[in-house]
Amino acid sequence: MALPTKATHQQTRVHNERLVVRTVYDLGPISRADVARQTGLTRTTVSDVVTGLLDDGVVKEIGRGPSSGGKAPILLEVDQDSRLVVGLDLGEEHFAGSVVNLRGEIRRTVELPVAGRDGDDAVELVFALLDRLLAGTTAPLLGIGIGTPGLVDSRTGTIRRAVNLDWRDLPLGTIVADRYGVPVNVANDSQAAALAEYTYAGEGRVPNLIAIRVGRGVGAGLILRGALFQGDGSGAGEIGHTVVDDQGAVCRCGRRGCLETVAGMRAIEARAAAATGGDADLGAVRAATVEGEPWALAIADDAGAALGRAIAALIGALDIQRIVLLGPVTALGEPWLAAVRREARSRALAPLADEVDISVGRQPSNVVIRGASALLVARELGLSLVR
Amino acid sequence: MALPTKATHQQTRVHNERLVVRTVYDLGPISRADVARQTGLTRTTVSDVVTGLLDDGVVKEIGRGPSSGGKAPILLEVDQDSRLVVGLDLGEEHFAGSVVNLRGEIRRTVELPVAGRDGDDAVELVFALLDRLLAGTTAPLLGIGIGTPGLVDSRTGTIRRAVNLDWRDLPLGTIVADRYGVPVNVANDSQAAALAEYTYAGEGRVPNLIAIRVGRGVGAGLILRGALFQGDGSGAGEIGHTVVDDQGAVCRCGRRGCLETVAGMRAIEARAAAATGGDADLGAVRAATVEGEPWALAIADDAGAALGRAIAALIGALDIQRIVLLGPVTALGEPWLAAVRREARSRALAPLADEVDISVGRQPSNVVIRGASALLVARELGLSLVR
DNA sequence: TCACTTTGTCCATCGACTGGACGAAGTGGT
DNA sequence: ACCACTTCGTCCAGTCGATGGACAAAGTGA
Numbered sequence: 001m002a003l004p005t006k007a008t009h010q011q012t013r014v015h016n017e018r019l020v021v022r023t024v025y026d027l028g029p030i031s032r033a034d035v036a037r038q039t040g041l042t043r044t045t046v047s048d049v050v051t052g053l054l055d056d057g058v059v060k061e062i063g064r065g066p067s068s069g070g071k072a073p074i075l076l077e078v079d080q081d082s083r084l085v086v087g088l089d090l091g092e093e094h095f096a097g098s099v100v101n102l103r104g105e106i107r108r109t110v111e112l113p114v115a116g117r118d119g120d121d122a123v124e125l126v127f128a129l130l131d132r133l134l135a136g137t138t139a140p141l142l143g144i145g146i147g148t149p150g151l152v153d154s155r156t157g158t159i160r161r162a163v164n165l166d167w168r169d170l171p172l173g174t175i176v177a178d179r180y181g182v183p184v185n186v187a188n189d190s191q192a193a194a195l196a197e198y199t200y201a202g203e204g205r206v207p208n209l210i211a212i213r214v215g216r217g218v219g220a221g222l223i224l225r226g227a228l229f230q231g232d233g234s235g236a237g238e239i240g241h242t243v244v245d246d247q248g249a250v251c252r253c254g255r256r257g258c259l260e261t262v263a264g265m266r267a268i269e270a271r272a273a274a275a276t277g278g279d280a281d282l283g284a285v286r287a288a289t290v291e292g293e294p295w296a297l298a299i300a301d302d303a304g305a306a307l308g309r310a311i312a313a314l315i316g317a318l319d320i321q322r323i324v325l326l327g328p329v330t331a332l333g334e335p336w337l338a339a340v341r342r343e344a345r346s347r348a349l350a351p352l353a354d355e356v357d358i359s360v361g362r363q364p365s366n367v368v369i370r371g372a373s374a375l376l377v378a379r380e381l382g383l384s385l386v387r
Numbered sequence: 388m389a390l391p392t393k394a395t396h397q398q399t400r401v402h403n404e405r406l407v408v409r410t411v412y413d414l415g416p417i418s419r420a421d422v423a424r425q426t427g428l429t430r431t432t433v434s435d436v437v438t439g440l441l442d443d444g445v446v447k448e449i450g451r452g453p454s455s456g457g458k459a460p461i462l463l464e465v466d467q468d469s470r471l472v473v474g475l476d477l478g479e480e481h482f483a484g485s486v487v488n489l490r491g492e493i494r495r496t497v498e499l500p501v502a503g504r505d506g507d508d509a510v511e512l513v514f515a516l517l518d519r520l521l522a523g524t525t526a527p528l529l530g531i532g533i534g535t536p537g538l539v540d541s542r543t544g545t546i547r548r549a550v551n552l553d554w555r556d557l558p559l560g561t562i563v564a565d566r567y568g569v570p571v572n573v574a575n576d577s578q579a580a581a582l583a584e585y586t587y588a589g590e591g592r593v594p595n596l597i598a599i600r601v602g603r604g605v606g607a608g609l610i611l612r613g614a615l616f617q618g619d620g621s622g623a624g625e626i627g628h629t630v631v632d633d634q635g636a637v638c639r640c641g642r643r644g645c646l647e648t649v650a651g652m653r654a655i656e657a658r659a660a661a662a663t664g665g666d667a668d669l670g671a672v673r674a675a676t677v678e679g680e681p682w683a684l685a686i687a688d689d690a691g692a693a694l695g696r697a698i699a700a701l702i703g704a705l706d707i708q709r710i711v712l713l714g715p716v717t718a719l720g721e722p723w724l725a726a727v728r729r730e731a732r733s734r735a736l737a738p739l740a741d742e743v744d745i746s747v748g749r750q751p752s753n754v755v756i757r758g759a760s761a762l763l764v765a766r767e768l769g770l771s772l773v774r
Numbered sequence: 775t776c777a778c779t780t781t782g783t784c785c786a787t788c789g790a791c792t793g794g795a796c797g798a799a800g801t802g803g804t
Numbered sequence: 805a806c807c808a809c810t811t812c813g814t815c816c817a818g819t820c821g822a823t824g825g826a827c828a829a830a831g832t833g834a
Contacts, residue, residue, distance in 0.1 A: 006406060006427045007399035009789050009822065015394040016791090033812055040393045045791060047813060064799095070811020071799040151738070161738075208619055220704070224611060231706025232595055233742055241736040242703040253736065313700045316629040317607070319618025349628040349640065351538065351548075355620055396791065396820050403822085420781055432822055434782060451830095457780020458830040 016041060020049045022381045024059055024076050025102075026202075031065060031073030050076065057082045058380075078102060083380060084139045087373030088129065089189065089366070090122075090148040092164055092216065097129045098366065099137060100373040102380070104200040106366065108133065118166040123175065130180065142380055143183035144176055145372030147192030149217070153234040154375075157186045160234060163252075185375035187221075189213060190237055191228055192371030194221025197324050197361060199374035209322040210314060211361070212239075214307065214329035216265050220314070221371075239310055240264065262306040265329055271299050282328055289335050297335050304336040308343025315348040315356055326361040403428060407436045409768045411446055411463050412489070413589075418452060418460030437463065444469045445767075465489060470767060471526045474760030475516065476576065476753070477509075477535040479551055479603065484516045485753065486524060487760040489767070491587040493753060495520065505553040510562065517567065529767055530570035531563055532759030534579030536604070540621040541762075544573045547621060572762035574608075576600065577624055578615055579758030581608025584711050584748060586761035596709040597701060598748070599626075601694065601716035603652050607701070608758075626697055627651065649693040652716055658686050669715055676722050687723040690716070695730025702735040702743055713748040 016039075023035050030038075036046045053059040060079045064072040080102045088097040096111040110132045117125055130144065150162030157173015177184040187195065194211035207226045213219050218240035222229040230236050240260040241253045248257020249267070261267050265282060272280035272288075275295040288296030311323060325340070337360060345353045361367060403426075410422050417425075423433045440446040447466045451459040467489045475484040483498040497519045504512055517531065537549030544560015564571040574582065581598035594613045600606050605627035609616040617623050627647040628640045635644020636654070648654050652669060659667035659675075662682040675683030698710060712727070724747060732740045748754060 007402040007822090009396075009399070009791095012394035012396070012399055013790065019393060031812075042792060043813070044793080044815085048790085067800045068811070069801055069809080071813080073812060206619070222705075224616060225614075227612075229611060229705070232593070232708040233706050233738065235706035235736065235738065237704065238706065238736050239700075239703050242700055243734040255734075310700075313626075313629055313697075314704055316626050317624065317701055317704055318609075318616070319620050319622035319625065321619040347630040347642075349622065349625050351620065351622065394791090396822095400821065418781075429823060430782065431784085431824080435821085454831045455780070456778080456832050458782080460781060 016045065017049050017052070018381065020046060021053065021058060021078065025078045025381055029062060029065065029075040029077050031075055033073060035076070080105070081107075082139055083142045084137055085142045085373040085376040086130065086133055086144045087192075087369040087371070088126065088144070088146045088148075089192075089368035089372065090126070090146065090162075090165070091189075091368075092149065095122075095125055095129050096366075096369060097133050098369045098373070099133055100370065100377070102377055104196070104370050104373065104377065106369070109366075109369075114165075118164070122165045122167070123170075123172070126172070126176065127179065130176070134180070141180075141182050143185065143376035144180060145192070145375045146172065146176070146184065146186045147189045147368040147372040148172075148186065149189050151234050151238070152186050152188045152191070154185060154187050154191070154228065154230055157184055159186065183376065183379070185372070187228065187372065187375065188219065188234075188237070189368045190219035191221035191230070192374070193326050193361070193367040194223050194237075194324075194371065195228060195374040195378070196367045196371030197326075198223045198226075199378050200370065206322050208318075208320045209324060210237075210318070210320050211324045211326055211367075212307070212311070213327040214263060214265070214325065215327040218260050218264055218307070218310075222318075222320075224318075224320075239314070242310065242313075244306055244309060259306060259310050263303045263310070263329070265327075268299055268303050268329065268332075271302075272296070275299065282331055286331050286333060289332060300332045300336040301339040303329070303332070304339025305343045308340040309347060311340065311344040311358065312347035312353070315344065315353060321355045321357055323356060323358045324361045325358065326367055330360045403432065404436050404439070405768065407433060408440065408445060408465065412465045412768055416449060416452065416462040416464050418462055420460060422463070467492070468494075469526055470529045471524055472529045472760040472763045473517065473520055473531045474579075474756040474758070475513065475531070475533045475535075476579075476755035476759065477513070477533065477549075477552070478576075478755075479536065482509075482512055482516050483753075483756060484520050485756045485760070486520055487757060487764075489764055491583070491757050491760065491764065493756070496753075496756075501552075505551070509552045509554070510557075510559070513559070513563065514566065517563070521567070528567075528569050530572065530763035531567060532579070532762045533559065533563070533571065533573045534576045534755040534759040535559075535573065536576050538621050538625070539573050539575045539578070541572060541574050541578070541615065541617055544571055546573065570763065570766070572759070572766075574615065574759065574762060575606065575621075575624070576755045577606035578608035578617070579761070580713050580748070580754040581610050581624075581711075581758065582615060582761040582765070583754045583758030584713075585610045585613075586765050587757065593709050595705075595707045596711060597624075597698075597705070597707050598711045598713055598754075599694070599698070600714040601650060601652070601712065602714040605647050605651055605694070605697075609705075609707075611705075611707075626701070629697065629700075631693055631696060646693060646697050650690045650697075650716070652714075655686055655690050655716065655719075658689075659683070662686065669718055673718050673720060676719060684722050687719045688726045690719070691723040691726025692730045695727040695732075696734055698727065698731040698745070699734035699740070702731065702740060708742045708744055710743060710745045711748045712745065713754055717747045 023038050032046050036043045062075050062077050065075045085100050094111050098106045099108040151160040159167045159170045161168050173184045173186045190213040197211050209223045211221045220237035220239050222237050241258045243257050244259050245257035249261045251258035251261045272285045285296050341358050410425050419433045423430045449462050449464050452462045472487050481498050485493045486495040538547040546554045546557045546559050548555050560571045560573045577600045584598050596610045598608045607624035607626050609624050628645045630644050631646050632644035636648045638645040638648045659672045672683050728745050
């Protein structure tokens with residue numbers, strides 16, 4: 001039973017500082033007086049806090065705004081390039097990384113092929129990637145966020161297991177933190193994607209959302225009450241290996257009929273190859289659905305339906321209304337998405353299902369990188385995404 | 388985007404007060420100095436806070452403890468009867484309620500038959516129940532907790548719908564709070580049960596747990612990160628109406644093959660009646676399993692297996708290791724429980740499933756009442772169970 | 775008996791929020 | 805051009821509450 005920590009004066013200060021930063025961040029150019037009104041703090045306290053933030057450079061004054069019958073306010077804004085964050089996406093083929101600013105905008109990107117490296121060699125590759133990303137950066141680095149496949153314990157920064165890289169209980173967070181001297185956060189790739197969707201949602205930010213990445217594997221990231229939820233063993237969201245078909249194909253996890261063996265990329269491509277008699281990647285299936293080919297539509301529908309059933313179970317369990325789909329398989333487009341929605345809606349309790357919004361995320365290519373960085377940005381903004 | 392509230396000195400004070408109360412509550416007879424060591428607060432602050440708590444009567448001194456080489460410490464203990472809470476269980480047949488102390492011990496119970504009342508008449512029955520429970524109580528009443536079937540929004544205290552009582556968007560929390568002048572918390576019965584399991588777990592308290600009530604309906608209560616999780620529409624845990632069998636029987640919700648139609652009490656009794664040719668209630672099935680009757684064992688196994696599959700999905704989604712089963716159907720005993728465990732373990736991802744602890748709760752009869760009260764006890768102890 | 779510990783309280787100090795006052799800088803009316 | 809009024813940002817005294825050191829009370833062990 002973890003006792004919560006005591007409260008001190010410094011903590012109230014930190015809390016209020018973050019409250020001010022976040023208000024300025026979310027509500028754009030805004031005066032001190034308006035911040036005070038929004039937060040409930042006194043003008044005095046806000047002024048005091050802002051003075052510190054100006055010194056740190058996180059916030060800057062951008063001139064006076066229109067008067068409303070009195071002295072014109074000095075508008076404040078978060079200086080989005082005053083701090084940098086690095087986000088990494090340790091994919092199966094490539095390790096990619098970007099330098100990202102406080103708005104989640106990507107400033108520079110480097111990508112290195114994995115080329116079969118694993119174990120310590122893969123760790124070296126992470127170092128190489130970071131060295132190249134950090135060369136010549138000027139603004140202070142808030143930290144490094146890492147998104148990786150596999151089971152990850154974000155609290156300790158340990159990768160419990162990542163099969164393709166042959167990592168097992170690797171304390172990557174500590175290793176990288178020691179080398180670069182900044183905070184490091186490690187998260188599962190699906191979880192990172194969920195963080196990106198949540199953090200950078202802007203006005204439309206909602207406290208609960210599920211992001212589901214459908215690629216080779218199927219994984220979900222859960223944002224509950226405004227924070228990433230990892231469960232007791234860091235495995236929350238690992239829906240890809242829930243059995244959905246007792247007579248299904250054998251999965252790489254050893255069981256039969258996991259969701260991944262029906263809705264995953266590999267399964268789709270395998271079925272497509274069988275249907276066409278030749279080789280067929282996801283793009284080919286997509287093209288065929290656009291052409292209206294029955295075999296392709298059937299594949300898309302089946303894959304989408306299986307995912308939809310899994311989503312129905314999630315909705316029933318958690319009653320979360322915002323579900324975002326990400327990853328390569330989303331390329332299958334409308335027929336696939338329609339099947340997902342149909343099954344999800346028809347199998348979950350009606351009053352719950354009616355309110356659900358299932359959509360495809362906008363920036364599938366770099367969500368993981370942005371999500372990894374989101375962890376650090378969020379900390380600066382006081383969103384406290386983990387725990 | 389709900390802005391968090393500002394931090395003030397009073398809040399730090401309240402925070403630390405609760406921290407002290409909770410420490411004394413959890414760690415039994417304990418000295419001020421030990422509290423200081425446990426919490427990290429200074430002895431000065433602890434003394435100051437404790438003085439206030441002694442004045443309020445929440446904490447009392449119970450004499451000196453053994454010395455460890457210096458002045459003997461004055462031991463403190465939470466005076467468990469210094470505050471009372473009322474918990475109600477608005478069941479289908481009876482409205483039951485108890486006066487409960489700070490340890491969740493039941494001091495007095497009243498039960499009234501519903502006898503077909505619904506709508507406003509049912510609200511009147513709630514009043515009658517409360518009036519009888521409160522008559523003659525001496526210690527200050529912290530508040531009233533209400534557990535009820537149906538969809539409940541705990542934040543507003545509104546019952547969104549409870550079919551059997553014909554309640555729809557009924558602000559029961561406000562109504563009762565206005566009449567009795569104390570805080571009122573309303574929760575779904577499954578959620579209340581989960582709160583009871585969490586709050587009164589003592590040393591074994593873990594931050595995440597799922598309590599599943601299997602009776603006429605099937606519902607789960609989710610405790611995530613030490614707080615009840617209700618989802619966006621207060622429907623989190625409503626797993627009873629997730630479709631598990633497309634060819635299944637028609638459910639009272641209108642769909643086919645909901646979990647409830649396979650694993651619920653009604654379904655079990657119906658199958659038993661068919662098997663025996665006569666009437667058979669749950670007790671009869673239980674007795675028959677003890678006798679080793681094949682038909683009864685088959686029924687128990689099927690019902691347990693269906694529940695197990697639903698639990699596997701929950702484990703995959705949330706990776707929660709503590710699962711507590713409650714409600715009348717748990718009476719089916721070992722054969723049923725074995726089936727639940729077998730299916731849950733065999734269908735969830737191995738590393739997740741291995742750590743799962745599925746057990747039957749201890750006090751099935753009054754969990755709802757105790758859980759309803761837990762909401763208020765927890766508030767006093769600073770556990771902040773909701774939100 | 776004495777040196778040493780531990781406990782609980784007292785006191786001076788400090789960090790941080792509060793509320794009122796004030797000058798600066800606007801607006802609008804005459 | 806002048807004046808009353810408003811709003812903004814800052815300054816200052818006041819207060820709340822945590823902190824750390826000092827101290828008496830009450831133990832232990834040599």
